[in-house]
Amino acid sequence: MKRTLSGIFAALLIASNAYSADLAPVEPVPEQLPEVAVTESTGWYLRGDIGYAFTDLRGAKFFQGSNALEADFDDADLDDSWMIGGGVGYQINNYLRTDLTFDYLTNADFHGSTTGGGAAFGACAVACTSTDVSSMTAYTLLANVYVDLGTYAYFTPYVGAGIGGSYVKWDDLQNVACADDGSGCDDGVIHGGRSGWRFSYALMAGASIDVTCNVKADVGYRYLHINGGDMFGYNENGGPGRDRGINVHEARVGARYLFDGCAQPVAYEPPEIPLQQPVYK
Structure with missing residues (x-):
């Protein structure tokens, strides 16, 4: 009887080991981090x-009355302005932007002078010097395009x-x-000022500084x-007169507000992978 029970127990043990050997282990699935899509800085902004x-x-020129001779001012200077x-x-995109700007150049004083003589009457019957005083302002409307040369830190x-x-x-x-x-001096003469639109162009260089995700300071x-x-x-x-053009060199500071500058990156979660089922051999 004992031999019979021992034989049955041994047979069950062998069968159990064989079954365990046939059951393939479940391989662990490596953990994957979510993929993140980084969006470019695009959108409208105010500046x-x-x-x-x-x-x-x-320089400036003027006609000398009825003789139709146009002469240059001996001196013609404009004061600096704001x-x-x-x-x-x-x-x-991250490298290209465009904008439409409207700027106001505040009052700039004009100082000019001419020399002459030989007039039939007045102070200029002998050699004389004329002093001319005026001022100008300008409104400028420009369509601009910029190339950003890459971002380094901020x-x-x-x-x-x-x-x-x-x-x-x-x-x-x-x-x-x-x-x-x-x-002596002659009585002062007033010449009416002129105004009008003129062609303009501009060249710019500078750097933007990230202040927040949607605010950039600008120095240029x-x-x-x-x-x-x-x-x-x-x-x-005397007159009329005209100027030869104006060059303006501007040191500027400003800011831009980008409406979509704080958009969050979109995260794409990988699909769930079901656990591998046991494989029986």
């Missing part, structure tokens, strides 16, 4: 700028160019001629060229 403008008048402006733009250098027009407004020009020998330089045009009208046998 605002302020700066100091170093103005350079390229600018303020704003605009709306679109960030196309800084993104860029270059750009713009094309458009400037509305230049000259105030009345006040002219006083005084004899060089100190014998802009060269603005304004074509020449009418400056003042005719009066008392």
Whole structure:
């Protein structure tokens, strides 16, 4: 009887081991991190700028009354000024953006002088010097495009160019001629100022600085060229006059607000992989 029970127990043990050997182990599935799609910075933005403008008048000319002779001012200078402006733009991708800007160049004083003599009457019957005083302002509308040259930490250098027009407004020009020998001065003459639109273009360079996800500070330089045009009208046998154009060198600071700058990256979770079922051999 004992031999019979021992034999049955041994047979059950052998069968159990064989069954365990036939059951293939479940292989662990390696854990995978979710894939993240990083989106480019695109979308509409608003901008605002302020700066100091170093103005350079390229010269001025005027007609000397009835003889139709156009002469240059001996001296023609514009004082420096300030600018303020704003605009709306679109960030196309991480490297290209465009905007439309409108800027105001504040009052810049004009100081000019001429020399002459030989007039039939007044102070200029002898050698005289004329002092001319006026001022100008300008409104500039430009369509611009910029190339961002890559982002380094928080800084993104860029270059750009713009094309458009400037509305230049000259105030009345006040002219006083005084004899060089100190014998006297003529009564002042006022020439009516002229205004109008002129062709303009600009070249820019600078850097954007990330302040927050949707606010960027901007520090840069802009060269603005304004074509020449009418400056003042005719009066008392003198004029009209015109300027040869204006070059403006601007040191600017500003900010841009990007509406979609804080968009979160989209995370794609991998599909769930079911556990591998036991394989029986």
